[in-house]
Amino acid sequence: MGKILVLYDTLTACTGQMAEYVAEGAKSVPGTSVRLLSVEDPDAVEAVLWADGLAVGTPTNLGGVSWKMKKFWDDFAAENWDRCDGKFGMVFSSVGSAGGGAELACMSMQIVLQNFGWLTTGVTDYVDRLHSAHYGGWVVKKPRNDYDRAVCRRTGMRLAEWVAVFVDGDSSMHPLLRSKPSAFDSRKTPAENKPDPMLAEKLSPSADTEKQLMKTPGPRCFLHVTIQVPEEAEEKFLPLIKELTVWTLREVGCITYSFARDAENPRLFYVHEQYINDTALTEHHMKSEYFNRIVPQFEALGCKTENVVKSFAAY
Template identity: 30%
Template sequence: MTRVAIIYYSSGGTVARLAEAVSAGAASAGASVRSVELPATDLEPIDRALAALNWADGLVIGTPACFGNVAAPVKRFIDATWTLWEQEKLADKAVAGFTAAGSDHGGHETTLLALFQSVYHWGGVIVPAGYGDPVVRRVGGNPYGVSAKAHRDGSVDAPALDAARYLGRRVARFAALIRQASVVAPSVSAS
């Protein structure tokens, strides 16, 4: 069974609700799902998140947009992945992202692009939202991942939840394809 981890930080509830929808989408595609919320401070361990990342075939990372960048708890998590990276355990994982900001132009796209910089270093396979499903256009048409407007009460508009479920299904599908391909043709290290 394909394994998908949803690792996120939510400061106001919007990203948490999107994470639930991503998780439901991945599960509906037949994936086994682990969802881990990152702690707000560096005083709390992130071992569960690192274990979920190591376990997963696919990963979806969620973060609020903070001045056009990932939130500090997500950056802390990414920085802590170096041991897994060094052991080459991050290569060939299907990875996508989702975000929320307080305004329509609050840095949604730049946040996702910043997130993906690390995925390139990992050797991960980025799975963008793209425009392959009309649900992406209904939520504003961010091709890089799912983005939503963060409302003060933490509520999420229905089209954004639909897009998040779509992204979960999409990552589960690509993670399954990559996993199947690695069984058929395992990677070969250069000698």
């Protein structure tokens, strides 16, 4: 069971209100136990030591952490400085205005946590096209609209997910499998962006897949493909090959998959692929949903595969 503490300081209840939504987000991850405490609560020190994941909210004060929050950590350090290594941390802040230093306050808060050994991170998702929490969630004053609330909830949810994956060992809670919008369309909901089964395999390869690949311990397999792309097809071709690259790199058996344009002829593209063995190429990559969906589209666009060279590692 993941244990999350949302700890906040607040003068005019803005960060306090953010904290409630952060806690709500953490609770949305099944099996997570969440506590929400002010930094002035007498149980705060005990709760910090209890938690596997800590979301800390500070108002942005003079571009940094509020004095009460800073004092809490100064005092905490005296007896507990070496008791928190390896816990997960996220931060959030309420600020007087956009541009008033919220990200600086978030980074200052992260630095304090890192000093204790917390593993801090941000949230890479966009909650919509214009709002994200890359360095910690922040909102101007109180969270007053759907985007503000989503930023707070996403911060808490992501923290709880990392705790579920890395503390509780539940890889099905990995954000790429459950909550992070697809890299290809960040406006889609998680439900619309069904994770590819091969991605699930990459994050937690099933024993069957590994056995199957290892059963044929072959030499590493290389593939060099040359593709001629008509100028008018390039706009549609590039996102497709990019999608194919992203999925392929997540395959258990893929070592490299890169895509390049010829230095002199802009119509020529090369794909350099390397797999742990032939089975990884022929039985996994070439039978994947995305390979069979995307590659036929190249032909329909008028792209011509000029040359395919398959080879095996010589030593």
